[in-house]
Amino acid sequence: MSVANQERPAVARFARWLLGCAVRHWPEENRAWGLALAAEIDETWSAFETLKWSFGGIMLFSRSVLSSVWKWMKLPAGSSLSGGAVGPEGSSLLPKRSRVFTAVVLAVAALLLALPEGREAIRTVRASWQEYGQSDSDARTLEKLAARAKKEKDASTLAFVALSTGDPKRAEVLTDQAVALDPELIWIYGARNHWPKNDPPRQDWLARLQAADPDNAVPYLLEAHAVAGPRVHNLYDHGTPKDADFEVAESDSKWMALMERAYSAPRYDSYFQRHYQLTRTLWNREKSLSFVLVLSGLWSHAFPSLLNLRTFADVKIHEAQKARTAGDWKRAESLLAEVDAFGMRMAAGSGTKIEKVIAWSVSRRANKEMAVLYSSLGKTEDERRATLRVEQIDSSFQGLRPGHDSADHERAQTFQREALLVQGFGILAVIAVLAALAGVLMLELWPSRIRNAQTISRRVPCWLADYGPTTLLVASVAFLMSFLPFQRAFEEYRASNYALLNEERLLDSMWGLLEIPQYVTGVNAAVSIWTFVTVALSALLLFVLARGFYRMRRTVAKPA
Amino acid sequence: MGVRIRLSKQTLTVLDALLTRPGQWQHGYSLSQSTSIPSGTLYPILMRLEKLQWLETRWEEAKTPGRPPRHLYRLSGTAREWAREEIHAAQERRFWKPAEHEA
Numbered sequence: 001m002s003v004a005n006q007e008r009p010a011v012a013r014f015a016r017w018l019l020g021c022a023v024r025h026w027p028e029e030n031r032a033w034g035l036a037l038a039a040e041i042d043e044t045w046s047a048f049e050t051l052k053w054s055f056g057g058i059m060l061f062s063r064s065v066l067s068s069v070w071k072w073m074k075l076p077a078g079s080s081l082s083g084g085a086v087g088p089e090g091s092s093l094l095p096k097r098s099r100v101f102t103a104v105v106l107a108v109a110a111l112l113l114a115l116p117e118g119r120e121a122i123r124t125v126r127a128s129w130q131e132y133g134q135s136d137s138d139a140r141t142l143e144k145l146a147a148r149a150k151k152e153k154d155a156s157t158l159a160f161v162a163l164s165t166g167d168p169k170r171a172e173v174l175t176d177q178a179v180a181l182d183p184e185l186i187w188i189y190g191a192r193n194h195w196p197k198n199d200p201p202r203q204d205w206l207a208r209l210q211a212a213d214p215d216n217a218v219p220y221l222l223e224a225h226a227v228a229g230p231r232v233h234n235l236y237d238h239g240t241p242k243d244a245d246f247e248v249a250e251s252d253s254k255w256m257a258l259m260e261r262a263y264s265a266p267r268y269d270s271y272f273q274r275h276y277q278l279t280r281t282l283w284n285r286e287k288s289l290s291f292v293l294v295l296s297g298l299w300s301h302a303f304p305s306l307l308n309l310r311t312f313a314d315v316k317i318h319e320a321q322k323a324r325t326a327g328d329w330k331r332a333e334s335l336l337a338e339v340d341a342f343g344m345r346m347a348a349g350s351g352t353k354i355e356k357v358i359a360w361s362v363s364r365r366a367n368k369e370m371a372v373l374y375s376s377l378g379k380t381e382d383e384r385r386a387t388l389r390v391e392q393i394d395s396s397f398q399g400l401r402p403g404h405d406s407a408d409h410e411r412a413q414t415f416q417r418e419a420l421l422v423q424g425f426g427i428l429a430v431i432a433v434l435a436a437l438a439g440v441l442m443l444e445l446w447p448s449r450i451r452n453a454q455t456i457s458r459r460v461p462c463w464l465a466d467y468g469p470t471t472l473l474v475a476s477v478a479f480l481m482s483f484l485p486f487q488r489a490f491e492e493y494r495a496s497n498y499a500l501l502n503e504e505r506l507l508d509s510m511w512g513l514l515e516i517p518q519y520v521t522g523v524n525a526a527v528s529i530w531t532f533v534t535v536a537l538s539a540l541l542l543f544v545l546a547r548g549f550y551r552m553r554r555t556v557a558k559p560a
Numbered sequence: 561m562g563v564r565i566r567l568s569k570q571t572l573t574v575l576d577a578l579l580t581r582p583g584q585w586q587h588g589y590s591l592s593q594s595t596s597i598p599s600g601t602l603y604p605i606l607m608r609l610e611k612l613q614w615l616e617t618r619w620e621e622a623k624t625p626g627r628p629p630r631h632l633y634r635l636s637g638t639a640r641e642w643a644r645e646e647i648h649a650a651q652e653r654r655f656w657k658p659a660e661h662e663a
Contacts, residue, residue: 030607036631037603039622040589053589056599063604 012047015054022061027068029081034061073099077465078443078450093458095443095465102440105469109433109476116288118476120490121483125426127292128513134166138293145286146174155182160282163192163275164297172202186212187271190219193300200226201302217265217346221304224258228308235311246318249311259312262304263342268349268359275301276351283494291490306358313339313362317369324373332373339366340389353400364393412508414485419512421482427516429475436468486513565612567646570597572656574605575643578615578635585618585632595659606633614639 019038026034037057044050072081076095095102112118127135142161149157155178162174171192178185189205201222210219231248232255235241241249250256275298283294316339323332343363347356367389374383442461443450450458489509519528567575573595578586580594592602609615616636619629635643650656 032631033603033607035628036588037599039628039630040587040592040599042627043587043589053592053599056601056603059600060603063600 009047012050015051016041019054019057022058025065026061027064027081029068030064034064073103075099076462077102077440078447078461080447093455093462095439095462097466097469102436102465102469105473106436109429109469109473112473112476112480113429117483117487118480119288120291120487121422121426121480123290123292124483124486124490125422125513127290128423128510129517131514131517132292132296132510134293134296138290138296139166141289141293146170150177153181155179155185156278157282159185159188160278160297163188163278163301164293175205187274190222191271191275191302193302213269215265215267217262217268217342218270218304220258220262220265221308222302224255224262224312225305225308227258228252228255232311233307235314236307241314241318243318246315249315256315259308263312263316263338266345268342268346270301270303270350270352270355272301272303272351272355280494287494303352303355304358306361309358309362310365313343313365317365320369320373324376329373329377333370336366336370336373339363340370357397357400360393360396364390367393408508411505412512415489415508415512416515418482418485419509419515422479422486422513423516425475425479425482429472429479432468432472432475435464436472439464439466439468485509567650568605569656570595570601571605571609572647572650573597573659574602574609575635576647576658578633579640579643579647582635582640585620585634587630587632591633609639614642 019041023031023034023038034057037053037060041050041053041057044053068081075081075098077099079094113122127133142165145157146161146165148154149161158174158178158181162171162178165171165174175188175192178188186209189201189209192201203223203226206219206223206226210223213219229252231252235245235249238245279294279298283289283291316335320332320335323329323335340363343359343361343366346359347363350356350359367386371383371386371390374380374386439461443465450461486509489505493506519525574591574597577591577595588599588602588606591597591606592599595602597605606615610617614636616634618632620632621629647656647658651658
C-alpha cells in the first residue's frame with residue numbers, strides 16, 4: 001500500500017509541496033523530467049521515502065537550474081534559451097560576446113580595482129575631484145579610529161584624530177583625552193589649526209603649553225595671534241603704515257608683551273616634526289587609511305601667523321628708525337639685530353617651506369634697514385655685510401621658487417603627464433562601466449523593445465555590451481599601471497623620515513592629479529566645458545561633411 | 561542512432577536493472593527501488609541515457625483518477641546489445657559487479 005493511501009504526516013505533505021513548487025519553476029527544456037519524478041511520489045511507501053524522493057527531486061531541480069543558467073550564460077545578453085531578440089526582418093542582431101565573457105571580464109576588472117593598490121588609486125583620484133577635502137566616509141573612519149583608540153587607551157591615535165577631525169568640539173574632547181593619557185603629547189595643544197576665528201585655541205591649553213615648553217617662541221606666537229585685536233590686524237589697511245598706525249598697534253600691550261617674549265625666546269619649534277612622526281607612525285600601522293585623511297591634519301598644522309610676525313617686525317623696525325632719527329644708533333642697531341636674530345632662529349628651527357619663507361622675510365626686512373642705518377653712519381664694511389645678507393636671503397628665496405631647480409621642474413612635469421594618464425584612464429573606466437551596464441541592462445530588461453527598435457537603436461546596446469566590459473578591463477589595468485608612480489611617491493613619504501624633498505615629490509604628484517578636475521570643477525569650468533563642446537561639435541560637423549562628400553563621390557562613381 | 565561513452569558504476573547498475581526485463585517498460589520509482597539509487601542520482605542517469613538515445617521513454621496514463629501520468633523507460637534495441645557488452649567488459653575489468661535483483 002502506497003503512502004498516498006495512508007494518512008500523510010506533515011513532513012510528507014511538506015515534501016510534496018516542495019517538489020510541487022520545484023516543478024512549477026523547473027527550467028522549460030527539461031521540465032518533463034521534473035514532472036516524471038514528481039509523478040512517482042504517489043508510489044512511495046512511507047513518509048521517509050517521500051521525503052527522500054523529494055530531496056532527490058530538489059537536487060535534480062538545482063542541477064537543472066544550474067545547467068540552465070550555465071546555458072543561458074553562454075548566450076549573448078538579450079537572448080533567451082527559447083531563442084529571442086531576433087530582428088524584425090528575421091536577422092539575428094545580438095552582441096557577439098556571451099554573458100559568461102561579459103561577467104568574467106567585469107569580475108576581473110572589479111577584482112583588480114578591489115585590490116589594496118586599486119582601492120588606493122580610486123580613493124586618491126576621487127579625492128582629487130573633491131579638491132582633497134575630507135569626505136563623509138573619512139569622517140566616519142576617523143570616528144571609528146577614535147572609538148578604538150579610546151577603548152585601547154591609545155593616546156597617539158587619539159591625538160592623531162584630534163588633529164585631523166574637522167569637528168572643533170570633537171577635537172577639543174579628543175585633545176584633552178590624549179594629553180590626559182600621555183602628558184608627553186602636550187604639544188598637540190599648539191599643533192591644531194584653530195582658524196576660522198570661531199574655533200580659537202583655549203587659553204588654558206596655551207598656558208599649559210607655555211609652562212611645559214617655556215623656551216619655545218611658538219606658544220607665545222600662537223597666543224599673541226589669538227589675542228591680537230583689530231589695532232594689530234588692520235595695520236596695513238591703508239597701505240604703508242604711518243607713525244599713528246604704529247602707535248595704535250603698540251598700544252595693544254598684551255599682544256606686544258607676548259610678541260616680545262616670542263622674539264626673545266631661545267628656540268623656535270612649531271611641533272611640525274612631532275606631528276609628522278605621529279602621522280607617519282599611524283599611516284604605517286593603518287595602511288588602508290586614505291592619504292587625504294592622513295595628510296589633512298598635517299597640512300592644516302598650526303603655524304604662527306605671517307601677518308602677526310611681519311607686523312611685529314615692522315613695529316620693531318619702525319622703533320629702530322625712530323631711534324636712528326633721534327641719533328640713538330646703538331638702540332636702532334640692537335632692535336634690528338633682535339629682529340634678524342629671531343628670523344634666523346626661526347629659519348633654523350623650521351622644517352617647512354612656509355616657515356622658512358616667513359623667517360627669511362622677517363630677517364630680510366631687518367637687514368635691509370640695517371644697511372640703511374650703516375650707510376647713514378658711514379660704516380661701509382657693516383653696510384656691505386648687511387647688503388650681502390639681504391642678497392643671501394634673496395638667493396635662498398629663489399631656491400625655493402617652483403621651477404628654480406630643473407630637476408624639480410622636470411619631476412613636476414613628469415607627474416603632470418602621468419596624472420593626465422591616470423585621470424584619462426580613470427574617466428575612460430567610469431564611462432566604460434556605465435556604457436557596459438547600460439548596454440547589458442537595456443538588452444536584458446527590455447529585449448522586446450530593443451527587438452522592435454530601429455537598427456541603429458538595436459546596434460548601440462549590442463555594441464556597448466560587446467566592447468564596454470573589455471574597455472573597462474583595459475582602462476582599469478592602464479589606470480592602475482599609470483598610478484604606480486603616485487603610489488611610489490606615497491610609499492616613499494610613508495616610509496621616510498620627514499624631508500622637504502619627499503614632501504615636494506608628494507605635493508607634485510598631488511597637484512598633478514588636480515590638473516583635470518580643475519578644468520572641470522574649477523573656477524574656469526564653464527570655459528573648459530564650452531571649449532570641449534565646441535571642439536566636439538566641430539569634429540562631428542567635419543565627420544558628417546566628410547561622410548557626405550565620400551558618399552556623394554561613391555554615388556557618382558557607381559551610377560545606377 | 562545512439563552514442564557509446566564511458567559509463568559510471570551507477571549507470572552500469574541502472575543498465576543492469578533495465579536489462580533484467582529487456583522489453584518491458586519500467587517506472588522510475590521501481591528502478592530506484594531495485595537499484596537502491598536515490599532519485600537525485602537516478603534521473604540524471606536516465607536523462608543522459610535518453611540524450612544518448614539508449615533509452616526509450618513514454619508516458620502512461622494514470623490508473624487512479626486525479627493522479628498525474630507516469631513516465632516509463634526501457635532500453636532501445638541496439639542499446640541492449642551495447643549495455644550487455646559494457647556490463648561484461650566492466651565485470652571483466654572488475655570495475656563493477658551486479659547487485660542482487662529482486663525476483
